[in-house]
Amino acid sequence: MVRFVEFIGALFGKVLSEVGAIGLFVIKTLSVGISTFPNLKRFGEECYNIGIQSLFVVCSVGAFIGMSTALVGYATLKDLGAQNLVGIFIGIASIRELGPAVAAFMVAAKAGSGMAAHIATMRVKEQIDAMEVQAVNPFWYLIVPRFLAIMVVLPVLVVWNDFFMLGTGYMIAVFQLKINSGAVMENLLSTVAMADIWKGMIKGWVLALFIVSICTFKGFTCEPGALGVGKATNQAVVYCIAILIIINFFLSQWLYGGIGLRGM
């Protein structure tokens, strides 16, 4: 029992120190970002790396999830005799929850792991030390552009993903489930408000902050050797996914929790 308490205490201490270290890392990044003019060339490169390279994977996963949503929604509503309302189900699920979450998960898996691995490799190969010795602040060159880029790109990817999910959901509803196209479209349009798209972008923006903080931190503080790079990349993705799920819940609570309560 004592050992168990000791174990929990040590684990809690470790988590707290890690959170503190990430917090200091973010503060350092912000201070460099505010006090210096950003490196626009690197910002552009990172927008390309994160945006263009994640676009295909985000949209293809989003497309399949949109189709699944239509099928699941249809099966659920059919039991209630309301299968014609599947457009509402697709609209709410895609725009409010799945669009931002799927885009964030895919960016964490694709771009986040890439960031962690790249920075970690630079750390173990002394390239970050070399940058320091050449009087170029690695936070300015490596970290700040990634922060700026992901916070611009992820909200855009969220919107893009929303449209892919709605589009594929619509096609399944109309062509496979044979629901009247006008009804599906009307339900979609009546459900999806501009505010929902904005809220999805806010979710994307907040989740982006967590992805980039964790992934760049893990890469920057990588332990030596190939094992260190592997560990940093692995931890970055696992921590990201776990934290994104938790943060996504709190964001939904903040953005939509009030609606639920009013509806009760």
Next chain:
Amino acid sequence: MASKEEFRKYETGEPIVTVRNLSKSFGSLRVLKDLNCDIKAGETTVFLGPSGTGKSVFIKHIVGLLKPDEGELEVMGRNVPTLGERELYELRKHLGLAFQLGALFDSLNVYDNVSFPLSHHTRMRQKEIKSRVAEVLELVGLPGTENKLTTELSTGQQKRVGLARALALNPTIVLFDEPTTGLDPILCTTIDELILKLKTELGKTFIVISHDIEGTWNMADQVGVLYQGTLLRYGRNADVRRDDNIFLKQFFGRTEDGPMIGV
């Protein structure tokens, strides 16, 4: 404030780096113990010693990548451990470090690597940067390699590109971290001769970390021998070479017989 003062010119023989009671530990391991020395401007100073005796740790203190636990380290009149970030970056513009394994940015080609400090710290035009990059690549014996990826280069070439990058800003002090480690004997000689040539042509202060004894006798004005974090001997090349110290005799004689233990 020291940082706002101009970096003055140092006369040959004048101490440009002064080290006083420098100590550093990593956990319970004491890597540097009370190091004291003056490194003179315009000379080549080589720090020799077996692997794992703190040579690279020492060089990282000079460029401010590590902070000592105790002691003082003055480089060009700046007390490095007490410098703020901006002051340290200002100082580093006057230092060039060629890393042991090159530490080239492998996402960039040779040109982008060598021009990296130039494009960040000078107002040189693209044409001038191009010409400076060509000049330093020529100096290290790699002309016309600008468009090559660093991954296409051999280890020796990577080290030389690293050296070209270190020289690009025309620094006052050039530091080499084990320039010949892992190279074949012909390349070792090439690199040693390159350092000698650079010293003759550029007249800069060179600080070299090495365990290549022959190379040291050829290039060094001053020699320091580090063993288990302690500076066993520090002095003129000929004096150190003739020293009767039992540790030095063992190290220079490349024998296992003696008090020195390999790490």
